[in-house]
Amino acid sequence: MRQYLRISLVWLLLAALLGLTVLSSYVLTGPPGVLAGIVIATMKAVLVLWFFMNMREETPMVRLFSTAALFWLAALLLLTFSDYVTRGAV
Structure with a gap:
């Protein structure tokens, strides 16, 4: 019942x-809206990972690799976004 x-x-x-x-x-609207969306999406992703994908019951090694994968994804998205922002209008 508790579950x-x-x-x-x-x-x-x-x-x-x-x-x-x-x-x-x-x-x-604008940048505050994007920031709010990213923060809320991160909170939802953490809830799904922690409770529905049972990361709270995994070994520390699995948690480490899942965290490393998320940081890698964040780095790739940051580099992609910085490339997009610094390009001139074509």
Whole structure:
């Protein structure tokens, strides 16, 4: 029963974050909206990884490699975004 309660609470939190995402897309525009979207998406991804993919029950080595993969993805996205921003208008 406790597991169902935990899953339900995480689901409700994800639904609330979804609502916050929709609300912020209407209220915030420009860079603050992008930043809010990224922060909310990161929170949702952490919840999914921790609870639904059971990272809290994995060994430290698996956690280390999953964290390293996320940092690698973040680095690639940052480099791609910086290339996109610094290009001149064509």
